Amino acid sequence: MKSLHQDWLANVRNDLLAGLVVALALIPEAIAFSIIAGVDPRVGLYASFCIATVMAFAGGRPGMISAATGAMALLMVTLVKDYGLQYLLAATILTGVLQIVAGWLRLGTLMRFVSRSVITGFVNALAILIFMAQMPELIGASWVVYAMVAAGLAIIYLFPYLSKAVPSPLVAIVVLTALALGMGLDIRTVGDMGDLPDSLPIFLLPEVPLNFETLRIIFPVSATLAVVGLLESMMTASIVDELTDSSSDKNRECVGQGVANISCGFLGGMAGCAMIGQSVINVKSGGRGRLSTLAAGIFLLLMVVFAGDWVARIPMAALVAVMIMVSIGTFNWASVRDLRQHPKSSSVVMLATVIVVVATHDLAKGVLVGVLLSGFFFAHKVGQILHIGSMSEDEGRVRTYKVTGQVFFASAERFVNAFDFREVIEKVRIDVSRAHFWDITAISALDKVVVKFRREATEVEVIGLNEASSTMVDRFAVHDKPDAVEQLMGH
């Protein structure tokens, strides 16, 4: 009851207006991303309509905008080129199924392993990819195109100083279209890029053979699409959470993305996910509720279907200008300034994520590399927390080693090297009661130390191994009470 009212009707006027602003910015994006994927603009526009509309009801984050996205479009290029649109639609449906499964398995919680640096890298890589996708329109183009893009950007960023009541990207598109038509400029228009929607979308089954071969073709693409879609959606959701100081249901969001993609595939649209840039635009324009997302989807379809002839005449240069704005707005510029201040390891993680994504055009690979690298750096850092001191006792007959800190795969070698095996001594006492043995590597390192001492005919006594190795158990459920953690970490 409460949330039904709050989600839909608490903010009607702002939601409708913001939805309109978002729809106006979604049109150029949907067209541009269709072109990236290599399909007719119709596919992206239907997708944006369908995903936005379904997500308004099924999503877990009110006020977030989902539609056809660049991150997803880039992953479809090869599939579309080799097998065509029908396989893309099938892959879109499978993507949705995988995302619903991920939602049920509550994989959204895995996002906690994606560090801040990886997220920044992801966002920056996304912005760079969106920018690079505009290159085909710019490289080798006439000066007229450059002039129009520059004029478009000038209008987009300067018009808000005159009035903030009208979306400046719309003003830029209208002005540039009028200019191109009025002066009869011979430049590429949206109509040259393929079919636009001429009717409402209809339900259709993808025309693919239902066999193992099809699955073999679409599964790898779908799996990557599902991962990237969820990653970007989770990130966008936490950005919107932060901006609006409210919370979202991440698992509902996963399932919602899945439902949206399945519906989208049956309506002839390509897979999509949440959009960082558009969601920021929505919140900035005052959109907070589910109504804003629904309005964006409906307005988009109405405008495209009923003004399709005009949309076809928009010069590509105007779209390029809008897309450059999106990429500038998405890029995290502060991260460039922070490169020097931040710890080197986190800068490396961020840069590695960006580089891998830009090189492979696959955000999933970039995130994987980023997550692995953060893991390495973390293990390395924690591995430094190990101190081994020793003192001889009993008139030089016994030496006691005191081990303090974390012993695991990353610090096992340092642990072994800290012992002096060449010392001629009767007995060695190793006190590990203030150390933590995290894994099998740590235990076998200790075994190795014991064996080495025995070879020198030195007797070895290990003290406190039980406490030290209690961290090795895989299930920490029993330890998650405050006093248990205290006991575990403080012994």
Added chain:
Amino acid sequence: MNSNTQDKVMACVDQSHFSEHVADYAAWAARRLAAPLEFLHVIDHHPEIGSGEDHSGAIGVDAQEKLLSRLSSEDERRTKAAREQGRIFLNRLRERAIAAGGHSVDVRQRHGELAETLAEQESDVCMIILGRRGEAAAHDQRDSGRDIGRNVERVVRALHKPILTVTADFREPQRVMIAFDGGIVTRRGVEMVAASPLFRGLPVHLLMSGKESREAGKQLEWATTTLTTAGFAAAAALIPGDAESVIAKTVHQQSIDLLIMGAYSHSPLRSLLFGSKTTDLLRSASIPTLLLR
């Protein structure tokens, strides 16, 4: 929870003059229950409502950071103002409650949404006092009726403790009526009234609406006996007719000044579709009403 401290009476107030009635009734209840009293003022940011003056749709360098800092400084400014105002007016209410005989009166402000906040706080609360009208109604006389229904229903549904909802000026309750339907909620209500010091010494009317039947008679008899055994002067009546009009009529005839009834036993969906008896009753009755969950 500390079991030594006694459960408190919690009075929910906002910055409208209705809060004074809430304070008076809360002081009365706390005095009779010999319970500590706490005034709660909830500052709601309304994160679900946007501040939309910028429809430019253009995002430039550091768009996200700039938006975040703009939105958070807006929230900060609003909260600061609300906090200071709230503190001053809460202290005024506190003085008022102490003057009316409250012995341990505390104040508290919390961020969040009213229903959620109350649900979080209710564990060590024995009774909640709530105004059926609030700031929203004070600003906007037109739809106050509808507003009452929605807000009160939301809050009441979120809670599991008795809730005294008040509307008008304080008048010390002299004659109490239980709208009895024989259901588990009101039966528990009768037991509660019998056991609690809140209504001790006041005559209690038991009213049941509907057809005469053996079952109803038995139920009513049980309730009367329960109350009489506990030392109350109890009078029972079974009046045919629909609950709303019967209750309204009896309240008027018997000059009842506090009504006790069960609230929102049906699903939220049903009350959305068909309306809710509880909401209708709350809207028509002008006397304080103790809602049982």
